[in-house]
Amino acid sequence: MMISTRRLRDGDHRESGADRKHSGARPVADVCMLIDPTSKATRESETALIGRIRNGETELFYELVRPYQRDVFITALLLLQDRADAEEVAQEAILKSFLHLNQFRFEAGFRTWLIRITVNEAHMRRKHDRKSLFDSIDEPQSDGEGDYVMRNFRDSKELPEEALGRKQIRSALDQALTALPRDAREILVLRDVQQLSIAETSQLLGITCANVKVRLSRARSRMRELLTPILGDSILRPLLKKTR
Amino acid sequence: MIDCRDIRPELSNYIEHEVDSASRARIAFHLGECEECAAALDEIQRVVALLADTNDLALPAGFEDRLRKRLSAHIEPARVQTPPGLYKQAVAWFWSHATFAYERTLAERKRALFAGVHGKILEIGPGTGANLIHYRGRETDWIGIEPNPYMHAYLKKEAEKLGIAVDLRGGVGERLEIEDNSIDAVVATLVLCSVNNLADVLREILRVLKPGGQFFFMEHVAAPRGTWLRRIQQWIRPIWKPLLDGCRPDQETWIALEQAGFATVTYDRFTGPIPIASPHIIGVAVKKSCRP
Numbered sequence: 001m002m003i004s005t006r007r008l009r010d011g012d013h014r015e016s017g018a019d020r021k022h023s024g025a026r027p028v029a030d031v032c033m034l035i036d037p038t039s040k041a042t043r044e045s046e047t048a049l050i051g052r053i054r055n056g057e058t059e060l061f062y063e064l065v066r067p068y069q070r071d072v073f074i075t076a077l078l079l080l081q082d083r084a085d086a087e088e089v090a091q092e093a094i095l096k097s098f099l100h101l102n103q104f105r106f107e108a109g110f111r112t113w114l115i116r117i118t119v120n121e122a123h124m125r126r127k128h129d130r131k132s133l134f135d136s137i138d139e140p141q142s143d144g145e146g147d148y149v150m151r152n153f154r155d156s157k158e159l160p161e162e163a164l165g166r167k168q169i170r171s172a173l174d175q176a177l178t179a180l181p182r183d184a185r186e187i188l189v190l191r192d193v194q195q196l197s198i199a200e201t202s203q204l205l206g207i208t209c210a211n212v213k214v215r216l217s218r219a220r221s222r223m224r225e226l227l228t229p230i231l232g233d234s235i236l237r238p239l240l241k242k243t244r
Numbered sequence: 245m246i247d248c249r250d251i252r253p254e255l256s257n258y259i260e261h262e263v264d265s266a267s268r269a270r271i272a273f274h275l276g277e278c279e280e281c282a283a284a285l286d287e288i289q290r291v292v293a294l295l296a297d298t299n300d301l302a303l304p305a306g307f308e309d310r311l312r313k314r315l316s317a318h319i320e321p322a323r324v325q326t327p328p329g330l331y332k333q334a335v336a337w338f339w340s341h342a343t344f345a346y347e348r349t350l351a352e353r354k355r356a357l358f359a360g361v362h363g364k365i366l367e368i369g370p371g372t373g374a375n376l377i378h379y380r381g382r383e384t385d386w387i388g389i390e391p392n393p394y395m396h397a398y399l400k401k402e403a404e405k406l407g408i409a410v411d412l413r414g415g416v417g418e419r420l421e422i423e424d425n426s427i428d429a430v431v432a433t434l435v436l437c438s439v440n441n442l443a444d445v446l447r448e449i450l451r452v453l454k455p456g457g458q459f460f461f462m463e464h465v466a467a468p469r470g471t472w473l474r475r476i477q478q479w480i481r482p483i484w485k486p487l488l489d490g491c492r493p494d495q496e497t498w499i500a501l502e503q504a505g506f507a508t509v510t511y512d513r514f515t516g517p518i519p520i521a522s523p524h525i526i527g528v529a530v531k532k533s534c535r536p
Contacts, residue, residue: 052496055478055494056478056481056492056494057442057492057495058318058319059319059440059441059442060441060442060443061315061319062308062311062312062315062441063443066308069303069307069308069311070301070302070303073301073303073304073307074298074301077301083304087304087307087310090307091307091310091311091314094311094315095314095315095318098315098318098319099318166299166300167300169294170300170301173294173295188295192291192292192295192296193295193296193298195296198260198262213256213257213262214253216256217253217254217255217256217257218253220256220288220291220292221252221253221256221288223291223295224284224287224288224291227287227291227294228287231287231290231291
Protein backbone atom coordinates (compact mmCIF):
# COMPACT_ATOMS: atom_id res chain seq x y z
CA MET A 1 0.00 0.00 0.00
CA MET A 2 1.52 3.29 -1.01
CA ILE A 3 1.22 6.31 1.19
CA SER A 4 -2.08 7.90 0.39
CA THR A 5 -1.61 11.03 -1.64
CA ARG A 6 -4.81 12.49 -0.34
CA ARG A 7 -3.74 12.31 3.23
CA LEU A 8 -0.50 14.10 2.68
CA ARG A 9 -1.45 16.89 0.37
CA ASP A 10 -0.60 20.29 1.78
CA GLY A 11 -3.54 22.35 2.81
CA ASP A 12 -5.88 19.43 2.41
CA HIS A 13 -7.48 20.27 5.70
CA ARG A 14 -8.66 23.60 4.42
CA GLU A 15 -10.84 21.97 1.82
CA SER A 16 -11.94 18.44 2.35
CA GLY A 17 -9.43 16.82 4.65
CA ALA A 18 -8.17 13.32 4.14
CA ASP A 19 -10.57 10.78 2.87
CA ARG A 20 -10.91 7.21 3.98
CA LYS A 21 -11.64 4.76 1.26
CA HIS A 22 -14.35 2.80 2.97
CA SER A 23 -15.90 5.06 5.53
CA GLY A 24 -17.13 7.82 3.25
CA ALA A 25 -18.92 10.90 4.49
CA ARG A 26 -21.92 10.16 6.61
CA PRO A 27 -23.97 11.93 9.20
CA VAL A 28 -22.29 12.14 12.55
CA ALA A 29 -24.15 10.08 15.09
CA ASP A 30 -23.41 7.74 17.90
CA VAL A 31 -24.70 4.79 15.92
CA CYS A 32 -22.91 3.86 12.74
CA MET A 33 -23.87 1.68 9.84
CA LEU A 34 -21.90 -1.45 9.16
CA ILE A 35 -20.29 -1.03 5.78
CA ASP A 36 -18.56 -4.06 4.40
CA PRO A 37 -15.51 -2.92 2.46
CA THR A 38 -15.18 -6.20 0.56
CA SER A 39 -16.32 -5.80 -3.03
CA LYS A 40 -19.57 -7.50 -3.99
CA ALA A 41 -17.84 -9.90 -6.38
CA THR A 42 -15.22 -10.88 -3.79
CA ARG A 43 -17.94 -11.29 -1.21
CA GLU A 44 -19.94 -13.56 -3.50
CA SER A 45 -16.99 -15.70 -4.47
CA GLU A 46 -15.98 -15.94 -0.80
CA THR A 47 -19.46 -16.98 0.17
CA ALA A 48 -19.39 -19.69 -2.50
CA LEU A 49 -15.92 -20.83 -1.40
CA ILE A 50 -16.94 -20.98 2.26
CA GLY A 51 -20.01 -23.00 1.29
CA ARG A 52 -17.88 -25.51 -0.58
CA ILE A 53 -15.35 -25.76 2.25
CA ARG A 54 -18.16 -26.39 4.71
CA ASN A 55 -19.46 -28.98 2.27
CA GLY A 56 -16.24 -30.93 2.55
CA GLU A 57 -13.89 -29.42 -0.04
CA THR A 58 -11.55 -28.45 2.76
CA GLU A 59 -8.57 -28.02 0.46
CA LEU A 60 -10.19 -24.83 -0.87
CA PHE A 61 -9.51 -23.19 2.49
CA TYR A 62 -6.01 -22.24 1.34
CA GLU A 63 -7.57 -20.33 -1.55
CA LEU A 64 -9.93 -18.53 0.80
CA VAL A 65 -7.24 -17.50 3.24
CA ARG A 66 -4.31 -16.82 0.90
CA PRO A 67 -5.24 -13.18 0.09
CA TYR A 68 -5.38 -12.35 3.82
CA GLN A 69 -2.33 -14.16 5.19
CA ARG A 70 -0.24 -11.03 5.04
CA ASP A 71 -2.93 -8.90 6.73
CA VAL A 72 -3.14 -11.43 9.53
CA PHE A 73 0.61 -11.54 9.96
CA ILE A 74 1.01 -7.76 9.91
CA THR A 75 -1.79 -7.35 12.47
CA ALA A 76 -0.07 -9.81 14.80
CA LEU A 77 3.37 -8.32 14.13
CA LEU A 78 2.35 -4.75 14.90
CA LEU A 79 0.47 -5.81 18.02
CA LEU A 80 3.23 -8.06 19.35
CA GLN A 81 6.39 -6.52 17.85
CA ASP A 82 8.04 -9.91 17.50
CA ARG A 83 8.23 -11.80 14.20
CA ALA A 84 8.33 -15.30 15.68
CA ASP A 85 5.38 -14.63 18.00
CA ALA A 86 3.53 -12.94 15.15
CA GLU A 87 3.91 -15.96 12.89
CA GLU A 88 2.78 -18.28 15.65
CA VAL A 89 -0.27 -16.13 16.35
CA ALA A 90 -1.05 -15.70 12.65
CA GLN A 91 -0.93 -19.44 12.04
CA GLU A 92 -3.01 -20.16 15.13
CA ALA A 93 -5.60 -17.57 14.06
CA ILE A 94 -5.85 -19.08 10.58
CA LEU A 95 -6.15 -22.59 12.03
CA LYS A 96 -8.93 -21.40 14.36
CA SER A 97 -10.76 -19.71 11.51
CA PHE A 98 -10.72 -23.07 9.71
CA LEU A 99 -11.86 -25.06 12.73
CA HIS A 100 -14.67 -22.57 13.48
CA LEU A 101 -15.67 -21.79 9.91
CA ASN A 102 -19.14 -23.16 10.67
CA GLN A 103 -19.60 -20.33 13.15
CA PHE A 104 -18.87 -17.64 10.54
CA ARG A 105 -22.19 -15.83 10.02
CA PHE A 106 -21.43 -13.69 6.92
CA GLU A 107 -22.40 -10.57 8.93
CA ALA A 108 -18.96 -9.07 8.41
CA GLY A 109 -16.50 -9.95 5.66
CA PHE A 110 -14.30 -13.00 6.14
CA ARG A 111 -11.24 -10.72 6.37
CA THR A 112 -12.72 -8.76 9.28
CA TRP A 113 -13.62 -12.00 11.04
CA LEU A 114 -10.11 -13.33 10.53
CA ILE A 115 -8.57 -10.11 11.88
CA ARG A 116 -10.85 -10.33 14.92
CA ILE A 117 -9.56 -13.84 15.65
CA THR A 118 -5.99 -12.59 15.19
CA VAL A 119 -6.50 -9.72 17.66
CA ASN A 120 -7.89 -12.18 20.21
CA GLU A 121 -5.01 -14.58 19.66
CA ALA A 122 -2.46 -11.78 20.04
CA HIS A 123 -4.21 -10.74 23.24
CA MET A 124 -3.93 -14.29 24.61
CA ARG A 125 -0.29 -14.46 23.62
CA ARG A 126 0.42 -11.21 25.41
CA LYS A 127 -1.16 -12.56 28.58
CA HIS A 128 1.42 -15.34 28.43
CA ASP A 129 4.28 -13.00 27.92
CA ARG A 130 3.62 -9.74 29.68
CA LYS A 131 7.16 -8.56 29.97
CA SER A 132 7.46 -7.19 26.44
CA LEU A 133 4.17 -5.35 26.69
CA PHE A 134 4.93 -1.96 28.06
CA ASP A 135 8.57 -1.56 27.28
CA SER A 136 9.55 2.05 27.34
CA ILE A 137 10.24 3.93 24.16
CA ASP A 138 13.69 4.63 25.58
CA GLU A 139 14.53 0.94 25.65
CA PRO A 140 14.20 -0.30 22.13
CA GLN A 141 13.86 -4.05 21.80
CA SER A 142 16.75 -6.05 20.48
CA ASP A 143 14.74 -7.25 17.49
CA GLY A 144 14.68 -3.83 15.94
CA GLU A 145 15.07 -2.74 12.38
CA GLY A 146 17.39 -5.54 11.30
CA ASP A 147 14.59 -8.06 11.72
CA TYR A 148 12.43 -6.76 8.94
CA VAL A 149 12.66 -8.23 5.52
CA MET A 150 12.49 -5.48 2.97
CA ARG A 151 9.66 -6.28 0.65
CA ASN A 152 9.61 -5.88 -3.10
CA PHE A 153 8.36 -2.36 -3.30
CA ARG A 154 5.76 -1.73 -5.91
CA ASP A 155 7.76 1.24 -7.00
CA SER A 156 10.97 -0.42 -8.02
CA LYS A 157 12.56 2.97 -8.64
CA GLU A 158 12.95 3.57 -4.94
CA LEU A 159 16.34 5.04 -4.18
CA PRO A 160 18.66 3.48 -1.59
CA GLU A 161 18.24 6.45 0.75
CA GLU A 162 14.47 5.96 0.54
CA ALA A 163 14.86 2.34 1.56
CA LEU A 164 17.04 3.45 4.42
CA GLY A 165 14.44 6.05 5.30
CA ARG A 166 11.79 3.35 5.40
CA LYS A 167 13.89 1.30 7.80
CA GLN A 168 14.26 4.25 10.11
CA ILE A 169 10.57 5.05 9.88
CA ARG A 170 9.63 1.44 10.61
CA SER A 171 11.93 1.42 13.58
CA ALA A 172 10.41 4.65 14.91
CA LEU A 173 6.87 3.35 14.30
CA ASP A 174 7.68 0.13 16.14
CA GLN A 175 9.07 1.96 19.11
CA ALA A 176 6.10 4.29 19.23
CA LEU A 177 3.58 1.44 18.94
CA THR A 178 5.38 -0.46 21.69
CA ALA A 179 5.14 2.56 23.95
CA LEU A 180 1.37 2.80 23.52
CA PRO A 181 -1.11 1.05 25.79
CA ARG A 182 -2.74 -2.04 24.31
CA ASP A 183 -6.09 -0.48 23.40
CA ALA A 184 -4.45 2.42 21.58
CA ARG A 185 -2.20 0.09 19.65
CA GLU A 186 -5.16 -2.10 18.69
CA ILE A 187 -7.26 0.75 17.43
CA LEU A 188 -4.43 2.11 15.27
CA VAL A 189 -3.73 -1.31 13.78
CA LEU A 190 -7.40 -1.91 13.00
CA ARG A 191 -8.27 1.55 11.67
CA ASP A 192 -5.09 2.99 10.19
CA VAL A 193 -3.16 -0.13 9.21
CA GLN A 194 -5.92 -2.58 8.26
CA GLN A 195 -8.32 0.21 7.22
CA LEU A 196 -11.37 -1.30 8.88
CA SER A 197 -14.32 1.08 9.06
CA ILE A 198 -15.36 2.68 12.33
CA ALA A 199 -18.38 0.37 12.43
CA GLU A 200 -16.30 -2.74 11.91
CA THR A 201 -13.78 -1.63 14.50
CA SER A 202 -16.56 -0.93 16.97
CA GLN A 203 -18.09 -4.35 16.37
CA LEU A 204 -14.74 -6.08 16.53
CA LEU A 205 -13.72 -4.46 19.82
CA GLY A 206 -17.18 -4.50 21.34
CA ILE A 207 -17.24 -0.74 21.99
CA THR A 208 -19.46 2.07 20.65
CA CYS A 209 -18.58 4.01 17.51
CA ALA A 210 -18.21 7.16 19.62
CA ASN A 211 -15.71 5.30 21.74
CA VAL A 212 -13.79 4.19 18.67
CA LYS A 213 -13.46 7.81 17.56
CA VAL A 214 -12.33 9.01 20.98
CA ARG A 215 -9.77 6.23 21.34
CA LEU A 216 -8.57 6.76 17.81
CA SER A 217 -8.16 10.48 18.31
CA ARG A 218 -6.14 9.93 21.50
CA ALA A 219 -4.04 7.19 19.96
CA ARG A 220 -3.21 9.30 16.91
CA SER A 221 -2.30 12.29 19.07
CA ARG A 222 -0.08 10.12 21.23
CA MET A 223 1.54 8.63 18.12
CA ARG A 224 2.13 12.14 16.83
CA GLU A 225 3.91 13.08 20.05
CA LEU A 226 6.01 9.91 19.99
CA LEU A 227 6.90 10.39 16.34
CA THR A 228 7.67 14.10 16.60
CA PRO A 229 11.42 13.47 16.12
CA ILE A 230 10.84 12.00 12.67
CA LEU A 231 7.75 13.80 11.42
CA GLY A 232 9.71 16.86 10.42
CA ASP A 233 12.86 14.95 9.73
CA SER A 234 14.67 14.74 6.43
CA ILE A 235 14.23 10.95 6.24
CA LEU A 236 10.55 11.47 5.53
CA ARG A 237 11.13 13.88 2.68
CA PRO A 238 11.88 11.47 -0.15
CA LEU A 239 8.81 9.40 0.74
CA LEU A 240 6.57 12.39 1.13
CA LYS A 241 7.81 14.05 -2.04
CA LYS A 242 6.70 11.04 -4.06
CA THR A 243 3.19 11.32 -2.78
CA ARG A 244 2.63 14.93 -3.75
CA MET B 245 -12.81 32.89 20.55
CA ILE B 246 -12.11 29.24 19.71
CA ASP B 247 -9.61 27.54 21.91
CA CYS B 248 -6.96 25.25 20.40
CA ARG B 249 -7.69 22.79 23.23
CA ASP B 250 -11.21 22.33 21.83
CA ILE B 251 -9.96 21.86 18.30
CA ARG B 252 -7.15 19.37 18.82
CA PRO B 253 -9.25 16.36 19.93
CA GLU B 254 -11.49 16.94 16.91
CA LEU B 255 -8.72 16.85 14.30
CA SER B 256 -8.74 13.06 14.00
CA ASN B 257 -12.48 13.05 13.25
CA TYR B 258 -12.11 16.10 11.01
CA ILE B 259 -9.79 14.33 8.59
CA GLU B 260 -12.35 11.55 8.26
CA HIS B 261 -15.45 13.71 7.79
CA GLU B 262 -16.66 12.50 11.16
CA VAL B 263 -17.71 15.95 12.40
CA ASP B 264 -20.99 17.74 11.67
CA SER B 265 -21.04 20.60 9.17
CA ALA B 266 -21.15 23.35 11.80
CA SER B 267 -18.11 21.97 13.62
CA ARG B 268 -16.41 21.43 10.32
CA ALA B 269 -16.76 25.06 9.36
CA ARG B 270 -15.62 26.14 12.82
CA ILE B 271 -12.52 23.91 12.65
CA ALA B 272 -11.70 24.95 9.09
CA PHE B 273 -11.90 28.60 10.07
CA HIS B 274 -9.63 28.03 13.05
CA LEU B 275 -7.11 26.10 10.95
CA GLY B 276 -6.91 29.05 8.61
CA GLU B 277 -6.04 31.29 11.53
CA CYS B 278 -3.89 29.06 13.72
CA GLU B 279 -0.60 27.82 12.33
CA GLU B 280 0.02 25.46 15.24
CA CYS B 281 -3.25 23.61 14.82
CA ALA B 282 -2.74 23.45 11.04
CA ALA B 283 0.68 21.93 11.68
CA ALA B 284 -0.84 19.48 14.17
CA LEU B 285 -3.39 18.41 11.58
CA ASP B 286 -0.67 17.96 9.00
CA GLU B 287 1.31 15.79 11.39
CA ILE B 288 -1.67 13.63 12.29
CA GLN B 289 -2.27 13.07 8.59
CA ARG B 290 1.37 12.04 8.25
CA VAL B 291 1.01 9.62 11.15
CA VAL B 292 -2.06 8.07 9.51
CA ALA B 293 -0.23 7.76 6.20
CA LEU B 294 2.86 6.23 7.78
CA LEU B 295 0.77 3.64 9.60
CA ALA B 296 -1.12 2.75 6.43
CA ASP B 297 2.06 2.14 4.46
CA THR B 298 3.04 -1.46 5.25
CA ASN B 299 4.84 -1.96 1.97
CA ASP B 300 8.03 -2.91 3.76
CA LEU B 301 6.49 -5.72 5.82
CA ALA B 302 6.54 -9.13 4.18
CA LEU B 303 5.26 -12.53 5.19
CA PRO B 304 8.15 -14.64 6.49
CA ALA B 305 9.55 -16.98 3.84
CA GLY B 306 7.89 -20.42 3.96
CA PHE B 307 4.84 -19.14 5.87
CA GLU B 308 2.34 -21.00 3.71
CA ASP B 309 4.35 -24.24 3.77
CA ARG B 310 4.34 -24.18 7.56
CA LEU B 311 0.65 -23.31 7.54
CA ARG B 312 -0.12 -26.26 5.27
CA LYS B 313 1.84 -28.55 7.54
CA ARG B 314 -0.11 -27.30 10.52
CA LEU B 315 -3.46 -27.65 8.79
CA SER B 316 -2.71 -30.96 7.10
CA ALA B 317 -4.15 -33.00 9.96
CA HIS B 318 -7.47 -31.22 9.52
CA ILE B 319 -7.58 -30.71 5.78
CA GLU B 320 -6.70 -34.20 4.63
CA PRO B 321 -7.35 -36.55 7.55
CA ALA B 322 -8.12 -39.54 5.37
CA ARG B 323 -4.84 -39.22 3.49
CA VAL B 324 -2.78 -38.84 6.63
CA GLN B 325 -4.25 -41.91 8.28
CA THR B 326 -3.79 -44.16 5.26
CA PRO B 327 -1.01 -46.74 5.41
CA PRO B 328 0.72 -45.80 2.16
CA GLY B 329 2.51 -48.79 0.68
CA LEU B 330 0.07 -51.64 1.02
CA TYR B 331 -2.94 -49.46 0.41
CA LYS B 332 -1.54 -47.94 -2.77
CA GLN B 333 -0.63 -51.42 -4.03
CA ALA B 334 -4.21 -52.52 -3.42
CA VAL B 335 -5.54 -49.48 -5.29
CA ALA B 336 -3.24 -50.23 -8.23
CA TRP B 337 -4.39 -53.85 -8.32
CA PHE B 338 -8.04 -52.75 -8.16
CA TRP B 339 -7.70 -50.34 -11.10
CA SER B 340 -5.87 -52.94 -13.13
CA HIS B 341 -8.25 -55.82 -12.52
CA ALA B 342 -11.66 -54.53 -11.54
CA THR B 343 -12.49 -51.74 -14.00
CA PHE B 344 -13.05 -53.69 -17.23
CA ALA B 345 -16.82 -53.48 -17.05
CA TYR B 346 -16.68 -49.74 -16.47
CA GLU B 347 -14.28 -49.16 -19.34
CA ARG B 348 -16.32 -51.36 -21.68
CA THR B 349 -19.52 -49.46 -20.93
CA LEU B 350 -17.90 -46.09 -21.57
CA ALA B 351 -15.66 -47.13 -24.47
CA GLU B 352 -17.81 -45.38 -27.13
CA ARG B 353 -17.93 -42.07 -25.28
CA LYS B 354 -14.22 -42.18 -24.59
CA ARG B 355 -13.42 -43.02 -28.20
CA ALA B 356 -15.36 -39.96 -29.36
CA LEU B 357 -13.61 -37.78 -26.77
CA PHE B 358 -10.12 -39.04 -27.60
CA ALA B 359 -10.63 -38.47 -31.32
CA GLY B 360 -9.75 -34.82 -30.65
CA VAL B 361 -6.61 -35.56 -28.63
CA HIS B 362 -3.44 -34.97 -30.63
CA GLY B 363 0.08 -33.53 -30.54
CA LYS B 364 2.01 -33.38 -27.31
CA ILE B 365 -0.23 -35.01 -24.73
CA LEU B 366 -0.05 -34.82 -20.95
CA GLU B 367 -2.20 -37.28 -19.04
CA ILE B 368 -2.66 -36.57 -15.36
CA GLY B 369 -3.34 -39.64 -13.23
CA PRO B 370 -3.29 -42.22 -16.06
CA GLY B 371 -3.50 -44.99 -13.47
CA THR B 372 -2.85 -48.40 -14.94
CA GLY B 373 -3.24 -47.12 -18.52
CA ALA B 374 -6.95 -47.60 -19.19
CA ASN B 375 -6.93 -44.77 -21.76
CA LEU B 376 -3.87 -45.95 -23.71
CA ILE B 377 -5.99 -48.09 -26.01
CA HIS B 378 -7.49 -44.90 -27.45
CA TYR B 379 -4.06 -43.74 -28.70
CA ARG B 380 -3.38 -47.02 -30.48
CA GLY B 381 -2.27 -46.64 -34.06
CA ARG B 382 -1.70 -42.88 -33.69
CA GLU B 383 1.52 -40.96 -33.53
CA THR B 384 1.62 -39.53 -30.05
CA ASP B 385 4.08 -37.78 -27.82
CA TRP B 386 2.68 -38.92 -24.48
CA ILE B 387 3.71 -37.89 -20.96
CA GLY B 388 1.96 -39.34 -17.94
CA ILE B 389 2.09 -38.01 -14.36
CA GLU B 390 1.04 -40.77 -11.97
CA PRO B 391 1.59 -40.26 -8.22
CA ASN B 392 0.97 -43.91 -7.26
CA PRO B 393 4.22 -45.72 -8.12
CA TYR B 394 2.52 -49.13 -7.94
CA MET B 395 0.44 -48.19 -11.00
CA HIS B 396 3.56 -47.68 -13.11
CA ALA B 397 4.32 -51.36 -13.78
CA TYR B 398 0.73 -52.05 -14.90
CA LEU B 399 0.75 -49.02 -17.20
CA LYS B 400 4.10 -49.83 -18.79
CA LYS B 401 2.94 -53.37 -19.44
CA GLU B 402 -0.23 -52.08 -21.10
CA ALA B 403 1.78 -49.60 -23.22
CA GLU B 404 4.12 -52.37 -24.35
CA LYS B 405 1.17 -54.56 -25.28
CA LEU B 406 -0.33 -51.76 -27.40
CA GLY B 407 3.02 -50.66 -28.87
CA ILE B 408 2.81 -47.10 -27.51
CA ALA B 409 5.87 -45.17 -26.35
CA VAL B 410 5.24 -43.54 -23.00
CA ASP B 411 7.13 -41.10 -20.82
CA LEU B 412 5.77 -41.97 -17.39
CA ARG B 413 6.72 -39.84 -14.41
CA GLY B 414 5.87 -39.52 -10.73
CA GLY B 415 4.50 -36.27 -9.30
CA VAL B 416 1.21 -34.62 -8.58
CA GLY B 417 -1.20 -32.53 -10.62
CA GLU B 418 -0.93 -29.60 -8.22
CA ARG B 419 2.72 -29.06 -9.16
CA LEU B 420 3.46 -30.23 -12.69
CA GLU B 421 7.10 -30.28 -13.61
CA ILE B 422 6.28 -29.31 -17.17
CA GLU B 423 7.17 -26.15 -19.03
CA ASP B 424 4.67 -23.34 -19.49
CA ASN B 425 2.68 -23.31 -22.77
CA SER B 426 4.20 -26.57 -23.97
CA ILE B 427 1.32 -29.08 -24.17
CA ASP B 428 -1.31 -29.46 -26.92
CA ALA B 429 -3.72 -31.62 -24.97
CA VAL B 430 -4.11 -32.46 -21.29
CA VAL B 431 -6.18 -35.51 -20.42
CA ALA B 432 -7.67 -36.54 -17.07
CA THR B 433 -10.35 -39.16 -16.56
CA LEU B 434 -11.68 -40.05 -13.10
CA VAL B 435 -8.87 -38.00 -11.57
CA LEU B 436 -10.23 -34.61 -10.51
CA CYS B 437 -12.45 -36.25 -7.87
CA SER B 438 -9.34 -37.39 -5.97
CA VAL B 439 -6.82 -34.59 -6.27
CA ASN B 440 -5.82 -32.73 -3.11
CA ASN B 441 -6.48 -29.28 -4.50
CA LEU B 442 -8.68 -29.07 -7.57
CA ALA B 443 -8.15 -25.35 -8.15
CA ASP B 444 -4.37 -25.78 -8.10
CA VAL B 445 -4.54 -28.67 -10.57
CA LEU B 446 -6.67 -26.64 -12.98
CA ARG B 447 -4.32 -23.70 -12.65
CA GLU B 448 -1.40 -25.96 -13.51
CA ILE B 449 -3.25 -27.41 -16.50
CA LEU B 450 -3.86 -23.90 -17.81
CA ARG B 451 -0.22 -23.04 -17.26
CA VAL B 452 1.21 -25.97 -19.22
CA LEU B 453 -1.30 -25.85 -22.10
CA LYS B 454 -0.31 -23.97 -25.21
CA PRO B 455 -2.62 -21.05 -26.08
CA GLY B 456 -5.66 -22.65 -27.67
CA GLY B 457 -4.67 -26.01 -26.14
CA GLN B 458 -7.40 -28.34 -24.92
CA PHE B 459 -8.15 -30.14 -21.69
CA PHE B 460 -10.11 -33.38 -22.19
CA PHE B 461 -11.92 -34.71 -19.15
CA MET B 462 -14.39 -37.33 -18.01
CA GLU B 463 -15.32 -37.29 -14.33
CA HIS B 464 -17.98 -38.55 -11.99
CA VAL B 465 -19.50 -35.59 -10.16
CA ALA B 466 -21.97 -34.58 -7.47
CA ALA B 467 -25.67 -35.24 -8.03
CA PRO B 468 -27.87 -32.12 -8.26
CA ARG B 469 -28.37 -30.31 -4.98
CA GLY B 470 -31.49 -31.27 -3.07
CA THR B 471 -31.73 -34.77 -4.53
CA TRP B 472 -31.66 -37.93 -2.47
CA LEU B 473 -28.59 -39.10 -4.34
CA ARG B 474 -26.74 -35.93 -3.32
CA ARG B 475 -27.65 -36.55 0.32
CA ILE B 476 -26.42 -40.12 0.07
CA GLN B 477 -23.18 -38.91 -1.55
CA GLN B 478 -22.60 -36.47 1.28
CA TRP B 479 -23.51 -39.03 3.90
CA ILE B 480 -21.25 -41.75 2.50
CA ARG B 481 -18.32 -39.44 1.78
CA PRO B 482 -16.46 -39.99 5.10
CA ILE B 483 -16.32 -43.74 4.39
CA TRP B 484 -15.99 -43.48 0.62
CA LYS B 485 -13.06 -41.08 0.59
CA PRO B 486 -10.52 -43.10 2.60
CA LEU B 487 -11.59 -46.34 0.94
CA LEU B 488 -11.31 -45.05 -2.62
CA ASP B 489 -8.00 -43.23 -2.63
CA GLY B 490 -9.30 -39.81 -1.62
CA CYS B 491 -12.20 -39.79 -4.09
CA ARG B 492 -15.00 -37.33 -3.27
CA PRO B 493 -18.37 -38.58 -4.56
CA ASP B 494 -20.07 -35.17 -4.17
CA GLN B 495 -17.60 -32.83 -5.88
CA GLU B 496 -19.08 -30.13 -8.11
CA THR B 497 -16.24 -30.40 -10.58
CA TRP B 498 -18.07 -28.55 -13.37
CA ILE B 499 -18.20 -25.39 -11.24
CA ALA B 500 -14.44 -25.49 -10.66
CA LEU B 501 -13.90 -26.02 -14.40
CA GLU B 502 -16.15 -23.10 -15.29
CA GLN B 503 -14.38 -20.82 -12.81
CA ALA B 504 -10.83 -21.90 -13.64
CA GLY B 505 -10.26 -19.39 -16.43
CA PHE B 506 -10.61 -21.46 -19.60
CA ALA B 507 -11.87 -19.61 -22.67
CA THR B 508 -14.61 -22.23 -23.14
CA VAL B 509 -15.80 -25.28 -21.23
CA THR B 510 -18.10 -27.67 -23.08
CA TYR B 511 -19.43 -30.84 -21.53
CA ASP B 512 -22.24 -33.39 -21.56
CA ARG B 513 -23.80 -35.01 -18.54
CA PHE B 514 -24.57 -38.70 -18.50
CA THR B 515 -25.19 -41.51 -16.06
CA GLY B 516 -22.19 -43.75 -15.59
CA PRO B 517 -22.11 -47.29 -14.28
CA ILE B 518 -20.88 -46.53 -10.74
CA PRO B 519 -23.41 -46.82 -7.96
CA ILE B 520 -23.81 -43.59 -5.94
CA ALA B 521 -21.21 -41.82 -8.13
CA SER B 522 -23.29 -42.27 -11.26
CA PRO B 523 -23.60 -38.62 -12.42
CA HIS B 524 -20.79 -38.03 -14.93
CA ILE B 525 -19.54 -35.20 -17.10
CA ILE B 526 -17.45 -35.56 -20.26
CA GLY B 527 -16.07 -32.71 -22.31
CA VAL B 528 -13.36 -30.29 -23.36
CA ALA B 529 -12.07 -27.03 -21.87
CA VAL B 530 -10.06 -24.75 -24.15
CA LYS B 531 -7.33 -22.35 -23.07
CA LYS B 532 -7.56 -18.84 -24.45
CA SER B 533 -5.78 -18.46 -27.74
CA CYS B 534 -3.15 -15.75 -28.22
CA ARG B 535 -4.82 -14.37 -31.30
CA PRO B 536 -7.07 -11.33 -30.75
